[in-house]
Amino acid sequence: MASVSASHLILFIASMMIAASVAGVFTDSIGQLSGAISEQGFDVSSEVRTDVEIISDSGSDAVYQNGNITLYVKNTGTERLAAESGQLDIFVNGQFATAYEVTRADGDGAWQPGTVVRVDIDPPQSSLSGDVRVQLTVNGDEEVFNFRV
Known part of the structure; x- marks a missing residue:
């Protein structure tokens, strides 16, 4: 037991x-x-x-000059974003653009809600013609901008 x-x-x-x-x-x-x-x-x-809007005029000649694309992008969301290269993913006609510069349109500092940045893109193609499609992605928010050269 x-x-x-x-x-x-x-x-x-x-x-x-x-x-x-x-x-x-x-x-x-x-x-x-x-x-x-x-x-x-x-x-x-x-x-x-995060929400951004491309506010450039697609009919303006200022969008594509001297082989460079210039876009103005407004932060319409509530998220504070960094106004610097590397924060955006940019595709021009389906090709990834690595040569671009981001600057605040009204000075230095962070990309606060309601402010605008200028994005100067050196497209991956040597020259653009016809219809051009630029896709911009920030924190998962995608915006598409179409214009004609």
């Missing part, structure tokens, strides 16, 4: 040790999952608050 109690006690202690180690692993995994969900929520929140 005592041997049955001793074996039950050993099995009980072993099962408690296994349960404690499994609980520790689950707690760590749930903490990591919670952190990842929080980060993703912050990114989605930033994307939702």
